[in-house]
Amino acid sequence: CLQKPGVSEAFPFNNETLVFKVGDKIFLLMSLERQPLMFNVKTDPEWSEELREKYEQIFGAFHMNKKHWNTVIPDGLSQKLVFQLIDHSYELVFQSLTKKKKEEILKEI
Numbered sequence: 001c002l003q004k005p006g007v008s009e010a011f012p013f014n015n016e017t018l019v020f021k022v023g024d025k026i027f028l029l030m031s032l033e034r035q036p037l038m039f040n041v042k043t044d045p046e047w048s049e050e051l052r053e054k055y056e057q058i059f060g061a062f063h064m065n066k067k068h069w070n071t072v073i074p075d076g077l078s079q080k081l082v083f084q085l086i087d088h089s090y091e092l093v094f095q096s097l098t099k100k101k102k103e104e105i106l107k108e109i
């Protein structure tokens with residue numbers, strides 16, 4: 001996550017939940033304590049439905065808008081799909097930023 005432009009990490013909720021943001025908007029959250037490892041990502045609603053039907057490791061994120069957020073347990077999923085989910089979440093959030101914020105981030109590259 002940190003290799004992407006404009007990304008920061010923080011623990012805004014507690015010492016256990018690592019949050020990755022782009023332009024001060026969350027695109028990935030994960031607990032450092034839970035086993036198995038799992039994380040929440042933003043996903044296009046139509047793709048969310050597809051993913052949930054196809055993979056038992058992907059389901060609506062607890063305490064979040066389940067239409068837009070999924071919990072992912074990467075165990076048993078391909079590395080390619082896991083990276084694709086992270087990239088997709090980043091892009092959705094990045095595209096929701098103001099033009100000014102996007103330009104600031106792109107200048108950092």
